Every structure is written in C-alpha cells, then in structure tokens.
Amino acid sequence: MIPEDAVQIVEVGPRDGLQNLREYVETEKKISLIRCLAESGLREIESGSFVNPRAIPQFRDMSDVIKGVLDLEGVKLTALVPNLKGAQNALESGIRSLIFVISVSRSHNLNNVRLTPEESLEELKKIIELESAYAGMETQLDLATTFGCPFEIKVKEEDILRFVERAGAMGIRKITLCDTVGFANPRQVEQITHTCMETFPRITFGVHFHNTRGLGLANALAAYGTGVRFFDSSIGGLGGCPFAPGASGNVATEDLVFMFNEMGVHTGVDIHRLLKASQYLKEILPNLTLTSALFKAGLPGQVGLTGKILA
Amino acid sequence: MIPEDAVQIVEVGPRDGLQNLREYVETEKKISLIRCLAESGLREIESGSFVNPRAIPQFRDMSDVIKGVLDLEGVKLTALVPNLKGAQNALESGIRSLIFVISVSRSHNLNNVRLTPEESLEELKKIIELESAYAGMETQLDLATTFGCPFEIKVKEEDILRFVERAGAMGIRKITLCDTVGFANPRQVEQITHTCMETFPRITFGVHFHNTRGLGLANALAAYGTGVRFFDSSIGGLGGCPFAPGASGNVATEDLVFMFNEMGVHTGVDIHRLLKASQYLKEILPNLTLTSALFKAGLPGQVGLTGKILA
Numbered sequence: 001m002i003p004e005d006a007v008q009i010v011e012v013g014p015r016d017g018l019q020n021l022r023e024y025v026e027t028e029k030k031i032s033l034i035r036c037l038a039e040s041g042l043r044e045i046e047s048g049s050f051v052n053p054r055a056i057p058q059f060r061d062m063s064d065v066i067k068g069v070l071d072l073e074g075v076k077l078t079a080l081v082p083n084l085k086g087a088q089n090a091l092e093s094g095i096r097s098l099i100f101v102i103s104v105s106r107s108h109n110l111n112n113v114r115l116t117p118e119e120s121l122e123e124l125k126k127i128i129e130l131e132s133a134y135a136g137m138e139t140q141l142d143l144a145t146t147f148g149c150p151f152e153i154k155v156k157e158e159d160i161l162r163f164v165e166r167a168g169a170m171g172i173r174k175i176t177l178c179d180t181v182g183f184a185n186p187r188q189v190e191q192i193t194h195t196c197m198e199t200f201p202r203i204t205f206g207v208h209f210h211n212t213r214g215l216g217l218a219n220a221l222a223a224y225g226t227g228v229r230f231f232d233s234s235i236g237g238l239g240g241c242p243f244a245p246g247a248s249g250n251v252a253t254e255d256l257v258f259m260f261n262e263m264g265v266h267t268g269v270d271i272h273r274l275l276k277a278s279q280y281l282k283e284i285l286p287n288l289t290l291t292s293a294l295f296k297a298g299l300p301g302q303v304g305l306t307g308k309i310l311a
Numbered sequence: 312m313i314p315e316d317a318v319q320i321v322e323v324g325p326r327d328g329l330q331n332l333r334e335y336v337e338t339e340k341k342i343s344l345i346r347c348l349a350e351s352g353l354r355e356i357e358s359g360s361f362v363n364p365r366a367i368p369q370f371r372d373m374s375d376v377i378k379g380v381l382d383l384e385g386v387k388l389t390a391l392v393p394n395l396k397g398a399q400n401a402l403e404s405g406i407r408s409l410i411f412v413i414s415v416s417r418s419h420n421l422n423n424v425r426l427t428p429e430e431s432l433e434e435l436k437k438i439i440e441l442e443s444a445y446a447g448m449e450t451q452l453d454l455a456t457t458f459g460c461p462f463e464i465k466v467k468e469e470d471i472l473r474f475v476e477r478a479g480a481m482g483i484r485k486i487t488l489c490d491t492v493g494f495a496n497p498r499q500v501e502q503i504t505h506t507c508m509e510t511f512p513r514i515t516f517g518v519h520f521h522n523t524r525g526l527g528l529a530n531a532l533a534a535y536g537t538g539v540r541f542f543d544s545s546i547g548g549l550g551g552c553p554f555a556p557g558a559s560g561n562v563a564t565e566d567l568v569f570m571f572n573e574m575g576v577h578t579g580v581d582i583h584r585l586l587k588a589s590q591y592l593k594e595i596l597p598n599l600t601l602t603s604a605l606f607k608a609g610l611p612g613q614v615g616l617t618g619k620i621l622a
Contacts, residue, residue, distance in 0.1 A: 002501055187575060187576075212604065213569060214566040217526055217528065217529040259496060294524045300464060
C-alpha cells in the first residue's frame with residue numbers, strides 16, 4: 001500500500017529552471033519569483049547557482065538575489081556550487097546551505113564541470129572544511145546521472161554506492177539522487193533508492209526527476225513507496241535539456257504537489273497560491289511554454305466542460 | 312515491491328484518439344494506422360466507435376475500417392458501441408468484441424449518450440442478449456467517470472460498486488475503470504482498483520487513464536501495484552478533452568510501453584516499431600501535436616547531447 005507520511009517539496013526552479021534559459025531574468029524578478037514560491041508554502045528553495053558568470057551568465061547577480069530573499073522566514077534557501085570558489089562566494093552572500101554536484105558518470109562530470117569525479121570529490125572535501133569557519137553551514141550533495149548518463153547511458157549501482165560512501169565519510173548527510181536527463185524508470189528508482197537507504201541509514205536521500213520521457217511522477221511515486229520524503233521539482237516544469245527539442249524539463253512542482261495533495265500526503269503547499277507563482281513565471285517569461293500539465297489543464301473544479309466525451 | 316507480471320496494453324487511439332478530431336481521417340489511413348499498431352506487437356486494439364455518424368462523423372466509415380483489418384491474426388479487435396443499434400451494426404461488420412460505455416455519473420451519462428445510467432443498463436442487457444445469436448461475441452464495459460466527473464466532480468465508491476455488480480450480474484466479465492477527464496490520483500486508483508478486485512474476483516478489471524494533469528503514468532503504476540494487468544492507452548497521446556486547451560489527452564501508448572518495458576515488465580510491444588506507428592500518425596495528421604513525451608524526446612540511446620547540464 002502507498003504510505004501516508006508527509007513529504008518535503010524542494011523547489012529548484014530558480015536554479016535548475018533558469019540555468020538553461022537564454023533570456024536573462026532581472027534580479028528583482030528572480031527575487032519576486034522566489035518570494036512567490038515561498039508564499040505558496042514551499043519550505044526549501046534552491047535559489048540559484050554560484051558559477052562562473054562566463055559559464056552561466058544568468059547567475060551573474062546571485063549575491064544580489066540572495067540579499068533580496070535572506071529575510072524569508074521558515075524557508076531553507078540553498079544554492080548550487082560547482083567548486084570551492086563558488087562555495088566561498090555563496091557563503092559571502094550570506095547563504096549557509098550549499099549543494100555541491102558530482103556526476104556518477106565520469107564523462108558527464110568532465111563535460112559538466114571540467115573535473116574528473118575524483119577531482120570533484122577533492123573539491124567537495126575543501127568545501128566541507130569551510131564548515132568550521134561558518135556557523136550553520138551545511139553541505140549537501142546532488143549526485144547527477146544516478147539513473148543514466150547521456151554519454152555512457154547505463155550507470156552501475158556499485159559506482160553510485162561508492163560515491164555515496166565517500167561523500168558520507170566526508171560528513172555529507174543529505175544526498176539527492178538525480179535523474180539528470182530523464183532515463184529513470186520506477187523499478188530502477190525503487191531498487192536504487194531502497195539499496196541506498198538500506199546501506200546508508202544515516203544519510204537522508206532525496207530524488208530529482210526530469211519528465212523528459214513522461215515518467216517523472218511515476219518515478220516520484222516509486223521513490224515515495226520506498227521511503228524517500230524529499231522531492232526536487234521545478235515551477236512550470238522549467239529546466240531540462242535544451243538539446244532534446246520539445247522535451248519536458250524537470251518534474252513540474254505544480255504537478256508533483258497536485259499529486260501528493262490529491263493523495264492526502266501533506267506537502268504544506270497551497271496549490272492555488274502555487275499556481276499564482278506559475279502565473280507570475282508566465283508573466284516574466286511570456287515566450288516560454290510551461291510544461292506543467294496542471295498549469296495547462298487547470299484544477300479539476302476549474303474545468304468548464306460542456307461537450308461530448310466518450311469514456 | 313513493484314510486481315513483475317506481464318501486462319496487456321490496450322490501444323484505444325483509433326477510437327478515443329480519433330473521435331475528438333475535427334479532421335476526417337480517410338478509411339485507408341485508419342486501416343493503415345491499425346495495421347501499424349498491430350505490427351508493433353499490440354494485441355488488443357479498439358478500432359473505432361459504432362455511433363450515429365451525425366454525432367461523430369469521424370466514424371461514418373466504421374464498417375469499411377473493420378473489413379480492412381479483420382484479417383489481422385492474433386489481434387483482438389474491439390469497437391465501442393453506445394447503444395443496441397451500434398452493437399447490431401458492429402456485429403454486422405464482422406467484429407465480435409464490443410465495448411459498451413456507461414458513466415457512473417448521471418450527469419455525464421446524460422450528456423454523453425443522452426440516456427440515464429439506468430437506461431444505459433437496459434441497453435446493455437439487450438446487447439448481451441445478442442450473444443446467443445453471434446458465436447464468439449463478447450461484451451465488455453467501459454465505466455466512465457469512475458475517478459471523477461467534470462460536472463459532479465466527486466464520484467462515490469458505492470456508485471462504482473453498484474454498476475460493477477449490476478454489469479457482473481448480467482454476465483460482463485471485463486470492466487475498464489475510466490478516468491474520463493484526468494481527475495484520478497494514485498491513492499484513489501489503489502483504493503478503487505483494490506476494492507473492485509477484492510469484491511468481484513470473477514471480473515477482470517482494466518484501467519483507462521488520461522494524462523490531463525500529468526498523473527497518467529503514476530496512476531498506471533499504482534493500478535499495476537494492486538494487480539491490474541490491462542491498460543488502455545492511445546498512440547501519440549491522442550484524445551482527451553477538447554475543452555481543456557493545451558491539456559494532454561489519453562496516456563500515450565509510447566510512454567506507457569516505454570515505462571513497462573524499461574521496468575522489465577513484458578508488454579510484447581517493440582518500442583521501435585511502435586514509434587514507427589507514431590511517425591505514421593504524425594504523417595497523416597501533420598497539424599496535430601502528439602503529446603507523447605517519448606515521441607518528443609526520443610529513446611535514451613537516441614539523445615545526442617553535447618552541452619552543459621548541471622544535475
């Protein structure tokens with residue numbers, strides 16, 4: 001039977017959603033988006049990425065964005081950092097929850113951050129060493145390509161477990177297993193999340209799914225069944241791979257929240273307020289097609305059907 | 312744990328997919344589409360609807376379509392019939408597996424077939440009486456609005472069970488529980504399918520989900536978990552409600568088959584051949600946007616990524 005425990009929806013739109021956009025979103029709009037999201041009841045928001053602005057110009061204003069949202073109460077703000085320099089910049093901006101990313105796949109890690117996975121682990125170690133200097137600092141890990149790699153296709157379970165073990169030995173207590181390009185299937189999700197949780201009971205595991213091939217929510221349901229309670233998603237379904245034309249991006253927060261709310265699983269998110277955040281996103285990025293199915297179709301009570309439908 | 316039994320994918324595109332199209336699909340193209348679908352390994356195909364051509368002109372050529380596909384070996388061809396007249400026409404065309412539809416919701420049944428549910432049950436009784444005159448004839452039931460109604464929103468479980476009981480008493484042995492407008496959630500699916508199967512062990516239950524709010528595959532996964540093995544889906548995600556602009560239609564066969572195949576669940580369907588059927592559909596209906604995520608994104612091995620992706 002499907003469990004009934006509450007879940008934490010982790011909003012990654014301001015980071016994973018915006019990072020692939022060509023269009024620059026002004027600082028004030030980024031701040032307003034994060035505030036809109038917080039107003040819906042979301043309690044963890046990934047606010048952006050402290051990367052080299054030449055690599056991703058979208059995030060050249062990260063320090064100012066953080067300044068504009070640090071006063072949000074009851075919201076855990078996180079930021080992605082690809083290296084030590086990014087971590088230092090993030091900490092200087094005032095943020096204390098950092099997310100470091102390593103790809104299980106060597107080719108993907110090289111392509112993504114121009115480091116071997118071993119070099120990334122060394123970088124992670126240096127970042128964790130900063131924890132003694134910054135009160136309240138916390139480092140989490142995003143384990144990219146856990147469920148498949150665009151270059152190597154299959155990823156071995158032993159490789160996943162090896163990274164989890166090494167990160168755990170460094171003191172990491174939260175790891176998000178990421179289906180970077182939408183290859184995961186529910187059985188694989190069940191097996192990998194189950195094995196990770198059984199093998200490393202002291203680590204909290206989250207999941208991050210893309211809806212590229214439509215399986216995002218089914219994968220989330222499978223992960224929920226094995227006991228995962230932290231779920232990344234992106235407002236409007238923003239994000240994903242710009243090299244798969246027409247493909248959906250991240251699991252849309254609206255759809256994920258709708259699924260859990262309808263199931264009676266506590267998310268703490270008000271779906272009506274969340275749809276206001278979607279509306280705001282649509283206003284600031286009018287040329288973008290939001291892939292959230294709920295945003296497109298509307299809530300059940302809002303549907304004004306008048307016609308003929310068979311089955 | 313997710314089970315491992317084989318499933319039967321029931322292709323409903325030629326019926327549920329085409330019925331809402333304004334564009335008439337020529338008889339030869341309908342026949343070719345059904346043949347393409349059969350070539351992919353699909354073993355049950357709903358070939359169309361024997362309705363009054365004034366109600367749905369798309370199906371004015373049903374008898375000719377059936378003539379063009381009756382020779383398909385190893386494929387169970389079905390047709391939807393909304394009343395006795397439709398059943399008689401279907402049987403005259405040579406088809407022997409009929410699907411009758413009743414909505415659990417009174418308002419929806421009135422709107423859909425201009426009969427009260429009680430009148431529909433009377434019609435069903437008359438159709439079943441034809442079975443003694445036609446060797447090999449079989450009548451199945453589609454129970455529409457099982458998971459919610461666009462007019463009445465909620466549907467009571469006792470109402471669902473009452474219809475199942477009455478249909479079962481008439482001799483119906485296969486009932487498909489239909490989420491006509493995409494209101495279902497995985498817990499509701501788990502509860503209703505479980506209760507139906509426990510209460511009526513002699514009836515085989517199938518499910519029919521729409522992806523209107525993105526939950527189609529998650530709902531299918533939940534139904535699979537409770538023991539359902541028959542799943543309706545529509546090639547290209549065709550179908551669904553024309554009154555919810557931009558909303559997805561039926562669960563796409565490509566996505567459903569991809570999910571089960573990737574999970575190692577036997578479907579008997581070759582995904583490459585199935586994508587040829589999607590391609591054919593796109594050729595004959597070039598103005599249509601197919602909502603299948605897999606069709607848009609391509610199979611994992613086919614993705615040619617070259618760029619920068621973070622998590």
